Amino acid sequence: MEEGRKINVGILGATGTVGQRFITLLSAHPWFVIHALGASPRSAGKPYASAVNWKQATPIPSAVKTVVVRECKPEHFADCAIIFSGLDADAAGDIEAAFRAAELAVFSNAKNYRRDPNVPLIVPLVNPGHLSIIPQQQALHSPPLSKGFIVTNANCSTTGIVIPLAALEKAFGPLELLLVTTMQAISGAGYPGVASLDIMDNIVPHIGGEEEKIEWETLKILGGVQEDDQGAKSFDMHANHPLRVSAACNRVPVIDGHTECVSVRFARRPPPSPQQVREALAAFTPDAKALGCPSAPRHTITVHEEPDRPQPRLDRYYQDGAGVSVGRVRQCPVLDIKFVVLSNNVSIGAATSSIINAELAVLKGVVAA
Amino acid sequence: MEEGRKINVGILGATGTVGQRFITLLSAHPWFVIHALGASPRSAGKPYASAVNWKQATPIPSAVKTVVVRECKPEHFADCAIIFSGLDADAAGDIEAAFRAAELAVFSNAKNYRRDPNVPLIVPLVNPGHLSIIPQQQALHSPPLSKGFIVTNANCSTTGIVIPLAALEKAFGPLELLLVTTMQAISGAGYPGVASLDIMDNIVPHIGGEEEKIEWETLKILGGVQEDDQGAKSFDMHANHPLRVSAACNRVPVIDGHTECVSVRFARRPPPSPQQVREALAAFTPDAKALGCPSAPRHTITVHEEPDRPQPRLDRYYQDGAGVSVGRVRQCPVLDIKFVVLSNNVSIGAATSSIINAELAVLKGVVAA
Amino acid sequence: MEEGRKINVGILGATGTVGQRFITLLSAHPWFVIHALGASPRSAGKPYASAVNWKQATPIPSAVKTVVVRECKPEHFADCAIIFSGLDADAAGDIEAAFRAAELAVFSNAKNYRRDPNVPLIVPLVNPGHLSIIPQQQALHSPPLSKGFIVTNANCSTTGIVIPLAALEKAFGPLELLLVTTMQAISGAGYPGVASLDIMDNIVPHIGGEEEKIEWETLKILGGVQEDDQGAKSFDMHANHPLRVSAACNRVPVIDGHTECVSVRFARRPPPSPQQVREALAAFTPDAKALGCPSAPRHTITVHEEPDRPQPRLDRYYQDGAGVSVGRVRQCPVLDIKFVVLSNNVSIGAATSSIINAELAVLKGVVAA
Amino acid sequence: MEEGRKINVGILGATGTVGQRFITLLSAHPWFVIHALGASPRSAGKPYASAVNWKQATPIPSAVKTVVVRECKPEHFADCAIIFSGLDADAAGDIEAAFRAAELAVFSNAKNYRRDPNVPLIVPLVNPGHLSIIPQQQALHSPPLSKGFIVTNANCSTTGIVIPLAALEKAFGPLELLLVTTMQAISGAGYPGVASLDIMDNIVPHIGGEEEKIEWETLKILGGVQEDDQGAKSFDMHANHPLRVSAACNRVPVIDGHTECVSVRFARRPPPSPQQVREALAAFTPDAKALGCPSAPRHTITVHEEPDRPQPRLDRYYQDGAGVSVGRVRQCPVLDIKFVVLSNNVSIGAATSSIINAELAVLKGVVAA
Known part of the structure; x- marks a missing residue:
């Protein structure tokens, strides 16, 4: 990581439990900076602090309180190098696919693509080597992708x-x-x-x-x-x-x-x-x-x-x-x-795993920082 | 069981958790009637209601409220055909042995004698046949016993x-x-x-x-x-x-x-x-x-x-x-x-098992009713 | 109460928390017999046991297991002398009004009519005298009623x-x-x-x-x-x-x-x-x-x-x-x-109050038994 | 506070709940350094980590793990400028008096001296002015004291x-x-x-x-x-x-x-x-x-x-x-x-109050730093 340069990240499902955990963890991250928050159309357009029913034991990081929540559409996240998804399974399937198709790098907590034969299921302290499947995932996509992919973490x-x-x-x-x-x-x-x-x-x-x-x-x-x-x-x-x-x-x-x-x-x-x-x-x-x-x-x-x-x-x-x-x-x-x-379960079992997966992807050059 | 005749029973450790459960269950028993309650010297001499820190969701049965608690010595329980023991393990060893030696039939929840090769460990819905060891337990006692024995139930x-x-x-x-x-x-x-x-x-x-x-x-x-x-x-x-x-x-x-x-x-x-x-x-x-x-x-x-x-x-x-x-x-x-x-765990896992064990012993003639 | 004659009662909101409590309490009632169960259209037509997500610590009374749940419409409850309502507030307003208009006696746990100046709000151990407002409630109804009314119990x-x-x-x-x-x-x-x-x-x-x-x-x-x-x-x-x-x-x-x-x-x-x-x-x-x-x-x-x-x-x-x-x-x-x-709160604070209110109404002749 | 100089503090009742909280808070304190730990004779002589049944959600600070626990006698704490007491009420009375008599400044969580007419009862965010009673407390002591005193915090x-x-x-x-x-x-x-x-x-x-x-x-x-x-x-x-x-x-x-x-x-x-x-x-x-x-x-x-x-x-x-x-x-x-x-209750309601009280006493010159 080049000194001083931060990487823009977006969070999907930002008002949910996993999303709140992403925000708590990422608000003090040395590389990543929260750039965009996505949630349901019901929340979109509102400042984060009024859209969320905050349930963490630490207050909402002040930097995100006034961030206006966006709909989970790729065009609203085009300037994010990394997308963290805390979406529920019923929404994650289509949205994550759309983000990948728009050449975005998606790190997902949802279960939808875990069984996909071209999507790695990575517990970052165990099998980061599975990132090697990503070129194949991109090549088999129609049309083929150069930057977009999905990485899942485990249950x-x-x-x-x-x-x-x-x-x-x-x-x-x-x-x-x-x-x-x-x-x-x-x-x-x-x-x-x-x-x-x-x-x-x-x-x-x-x-x-x-x-x-x-x-x-x-x-x-x-x-x-x-x-x-x-x-x-x-x-x-x-x-x-x-x-x-x-x-x-x-x-x-x-x-x-x-x-x-x-x-x-x-x-x-x-x-x-x-x-x-x-x-x-x-x-x-x-x-x-x-x-x-x-x-x-x-x-x-x-x-x-x-x-x-x-x-x-x-x-x-x-x-x-x-x-x-x-x-x-x-x-x-x-x-x-x-x-x-x-x-x-909410740290290494969820958000922390996604974040380390993204760190690994940056270090291995899978994500362009 | 002869119609209308009830069997006197005593309860050791009557103020403890298992003892309270014995009292709750036995207060409505068709065969057994609570005749004597035993507890530590600290409680002995007091009416049960003032000796106990009652923790059951039903009130203390009125019949036992004024029963004066006795020390756990066999001579105070001589007129009981059956003794239920809810004693803690640190007290049960000596007291239960003394009661057996005094020709009393002891049904114990304590762990002390479970591994004794002549004491049956009986889950009444499983292995009542193990009561067949009792004559040997009595014969090997010094001096041999004719009525006294110990039956344990399981953890x-x-x-x-x-x-x-x-x-x-x-x-x-x-x-x-x-x-x-x-x-x-x-x-x-x-x-x-x-x-x-x-x-x-x-x-x-x-x-x-x-x-x-x-x-x-x-x-x-x-x-x-x-x-x-x-x-x-x-x-x-x-x-x-x-x-x-x-x-x-x-x-x-x-x-x-x-x-x-x-x-x-x-x-x-x-x-x-x-x-x-x-x-x-x-x-x-x-x-x-x-x-x-x-x-x-x-x-x-x-x-x-x-x-x-x-x-x-x-x-x-x-x-x-x-x-x-x-x-x-x-x-x-x-x-x-x-x-x-x-x-x-407090019913079939403890007091209820002892009680059914005693019922089995009565039905099989091991206890003289 | 005439010896041996039981009064048919219906329960609205029978699958909900209060409804389950009504069923538990009424299944052993000396005067009342559960005759009809009402719930949402989603449950209507199913046997009670498959419509309900039973959450009581005692099993579903066997007499109601196979009772087919009805929609909460007065015509399905015409043969009930008493209606107990465990409906949620968002449904209770219209349904209870319709039942009253159909000359049914409704005893409700819902809050909707508690502030109505002609509806008594009765805690049965406190103010049964408030039943005296019922003739006025019936007279002011359009058209006037002879048997239908609503009695509420308190929060x-x-x-x-x-x-x-x-x-x-x-x-x-x-x-x-x-x-x-x-x-x-x-x-x-x-x-x-x-x-x-x-x-x-x-x-x-x-x-x-x-x-x-x-x-x-x-x-x-x-x-x-x-x-x-x-x-x-x-x-x-x-x-x-x-x-x-x-x-x-x-x-x-x-x-x-x-x-x-x-x-x-x-x-x-x-x-x-x-x-x-x-x-x-x-x-x-x-x-x-x-x-x-x-x-x-x-x-x-x-x-x-x-x-x-x-x-x-x-x-x-x-x-x-x-x-x-x-x-x-x-x-x-x-x-x-x-x-x-x-x-x-689920007994005297809810279902038990409604039931005693109904008993009072029977004893005072407000409900024709 | 002079730059770089730290004040030695001792903790009485160090293995108890309040003592553990003192240790957690003081291990990162900018002025105070944990110098001595006192507990019952049963714990004395053992390294802290083996004497304590640690119940905090953060691990034992490594600096105190090997500190050997002392008996709560003033001579073992002579080199402490401040004593924090997390003793239980049954021990605090005599021990805190002995420490005061030995010219030690005691900040106590115990209730024993709260009603003493010469001991201030201080909630540090409320009534630090009550420290003004200390000279009288020292003067009335027999023999009069120059440095020793007791300050309590509230329930x-x-x-x-x-x-x-x-x-x-x-x-x-x-x-x-x-x-x-x-x-x-x-x-x-x-x-x-x-x-x-x-x-x-x-x-x-x-x-x-x-x-x-x-x-x-x-x-x-x-x-x-x-x-x-x-x-x-x-x-x-x-x-x-x-x-x-x-x-x-x-x-x-x-x-x-x-x-x-x-x-x-x-x-x-x-x-x-x-x-x-x-x-x-x-x-x-x-x-x-x-x-x-x-x-x-x-x-x-x-x-x-x-x-x-x-x-x-x-x-x-x-x-x-x-x-x-x-x-x-x-x-x-x-x-x-x-x-x-x-x-x-365990922070501002207990240990944190004692610590701020001690900070106030330092700032006001009541304790010689």
Whole structure:
């Protein structure tokens, strides 16, 4: 990054939960400057402060209070080098496609294009290499694109677990089996999201589509990019070492922070010991950090020794929620190793991932800064 | 039971959480009448209403308000045919032993004697046959006993799962693997128990000793009683078909009701389908019901078809918490079948189990009514 | 009530929160039998069990599971002697008017007609005498009615306080000043109602329109019915002894039960002592009980002596929520006396009030049974 | 403050809730440096990180992790110019007296000396002038002291309201009547403090001694210091314009932040309008800020215009909890004006007040820096 030059970014879905988080995080970003905010036609034309129902614990950054919200049309965002999308899935499909077609670089939190064979699904602390699919995504577009593309980040509950799993595969080779039970915060459902009558003094043992997302996304993210004889690239879905994933998802009365109980079996026999696992997790340094992404956490995985950690209320805001916490690493009598992961679903599980993805794209020259 | 004759019962630890639950349940019992209440020396001598810090949602039954609390010494309970113990583990060891030695029949919620090779660990809807160890328990006592014995019931989180697991083994043969993640209510920790600062807006992914209890108790309860050539009986710990159990236990901000996510693998290949599992669970009728225990639930296992049930707040008080609820029965990509169990930890998970155990003992003639 | 004859009742808004409560309460009513259920056109034609998103802690009464839901049109309810309305305010206005015009007796929870000068606003444990306005309501209708009318009950937070206030005025004469701060449960906002992100670990110090309702409804309910020289009746709004009311309303993270901190000043000097107030509250016997309403609570006002009661979680379900609890009666250094009231907002604060109102109307011959 | 010189401070009760907050705040203080930590004999001799059960959402500052905890004896703190006490009331009385007698300057959160006629009770944004009693406190000590003294800060629920009340008295003259209903966070009770079974889904309408504290402390803080003919100083308890205060205190399921509903009557007729009150609150600038206390908030009173603010979850961490938020300023039909105050009970309501008090004492030369 050239000293002193800032990159204009736009935020779609700026009044929503993820949008508010983008604004909070980007208002102090060293490279990016919020240039344009997009929301529904109902909000368009209003100053941001009167369009939004602000729900963050810090006030609206003063720089965006008077920014006039725009409709989510590409022509209103032409002067943005990067677009962050916090749109809901029902709107994201068409709008993100239109922005890409208008040669804009879109970093999306929505689920719509995660399964697209030419769209990378990137957890920035895990698989930035998947950005290599972008030229193919642009070439196959009709008409072909030179600058526009879509990068998605993962579902929040997937993100939390793939970071330590990537660390384990890096250290000990492929995993064979993964069983995860999630306890997910209400903020993962957006606003108004979960009704208080449904979750106070309660557990809801079901989140629509969530288990399928974890079971599928984990394979795409932990897998590699393969190339056939004609040079066509595709995601291998961890095919070299098939990985079976079983997820059970629960909504719990916690505001922020997804807690996940994980059991894994390694291909390698004998498997690593709990102590080896702890050390590998603590030592994990992702490329995003090595490359110098300013939003990458200083400690990617914090390994807790206390028997009762991590806990969402105590650990979710460490490093602004950009890393993950792992604790209770121990043997699993059924698979090999079990542990607990805590990740901040609105930070590394959502907006922070998009932002680091964009930082990676800048550093790798995928986005023209 | 002879018409019209009631059996005198005593309650130890009567001012504690489990003791209060015993009083609530027993105050309307068709066979048992509360005759004596025991608590710490600090409470002894006071009328129950002034000794207790009552925390139930129904008022103190008027019949016990003025009952004078006694010290937990056998001589004060000599006229009780049955003793229910809601004592804490630190007091239960000595006191329960003293009561047994005084020829009293003790039904205990405490963990102290659960691992004793001559004490049955009985979940009444699962393994009432284990009462057959009692003559040996009495014979090996020094001096031998004719009426005194101890029966324990299981840890609350174990109880919730062994009921559906027993139904599955009855229908489909032995299980091989069991992986369970619990989300346990605060009432399981007694009073004052969990500090509000520790659990509001939080998950604590650790309950001391709980995982070990589930992993061990499950084997004792689901296993049988074997007899050697000399006629000595012992618990076989499911040895004929070794069962590996892995538990991950969490405390969650729910008042009553333990929710548990379970995955199992059957020995039998191919395993039963989810639909077969659902039917077997719904059809399960334990001996306790067949024998006519008045506190046994009408429906032992309620199988939910809705995708988001069971939920503790909606399902925990059904049938006064005497049965369990199972939902989300589906295939597990790692083991065979996964599902969610909800049990009321203060009812079937504690006091109700003791009471049905006592009813079974009466019906089987183990207790002289 | 003639032995053995039951009265057909219909429920409007049967799938909503209040409607579900009506069904739960009426399914075991000694006089009334649920004959027809009305809901939105979206639900009409479906069996109740598939139309409703049932949120009660007890299962749907089996008798109503298969009842086919009807549209809220009077012709579908012609064979009902009594209509209970749990409709939302946006629908209640027109529908309740149409039912009245069709000569049906409507008992409504909605706010729409509470300020109508010919509609009684009745808290059944306080002012059943206001039923005397009904002949005038019928006579002024165009065309005049012989059987149709509307009776409303009060806002839930008003109901909680007017019961003890009526007891105080009965014993000690008129009040002059009333200052109340409410802490209201989320169930008061219906379903989905309050978003969990808005209320977990939070207080919302504002409930739209609620303070105005308390300040106005209290005067109508505690006031009398006056008659002018021409025999025209009107509500006097406590005019003989003007009463100033100030309310501050808060939403709190409690599921059921409104807690209200009340300070009052009496006209009478010297004012009664706290002990006199306690005795007057405990002794209060409303006409509804004297007349024999089956749903009137056995103890109208439970006066707590413990320093830390009433509490919603411990006291809200006593007597099925049909009475109120008062505690901490003490001197107020600013006004005269202060105390805490707890009332179950979904029982006496809503459906139970409507039902007792209907029972009163039957007993007084206002409804033809 | 001389550039670059830091003042050594000690913290008593360093492992408790208030002590942890002191450490968090002081670890980044521009003037003060944590020099010594004191706790119970059980903790003494251990490194802080192993003595404490850390409950803050930010990690233990690394500078204090290895500090060895000392017993709370003055000789271990001789090199501290300032002592902050977060001791519990049962220990604070003797220990703080001993520290004062040893010529140490003690700034205490405990209640023990608040009613002492020679100890100032200071809310730093309100009555720093009360420091003028210190020479008398030292002179009357036996033997007389030259440097040692005790300064207390107020109860957390008192602190929240006296700040806006002081602003009102400054602008509009004396208040006559004050009625306040509090909704207090669980962190106000320390750790373990409130049992989760007592407060989840509940309100406890009683906090022992709290109402008396508010009713008494408010008079001492808002009153002045008077001097008799012999030059003896005393606190006038607002005697020139008697002020009657009535408090009703409630514990609510909120982690941090006390919400208080306040109604006041002014001596002045006519009273100020709501808009005048809003302006006076927003304009209030306390001496602590004018004098340059580094921990004084930039905005002392944030006045909210939105109808549903302040809310604890959204507003408690603004400015690190050093200011207060006021909203819903409106007319009171019973007194004159009513409004809602939100204050962070662990910041301005506890540790932050002590710290600003110490800053004031340094700036005024009461403490030798």
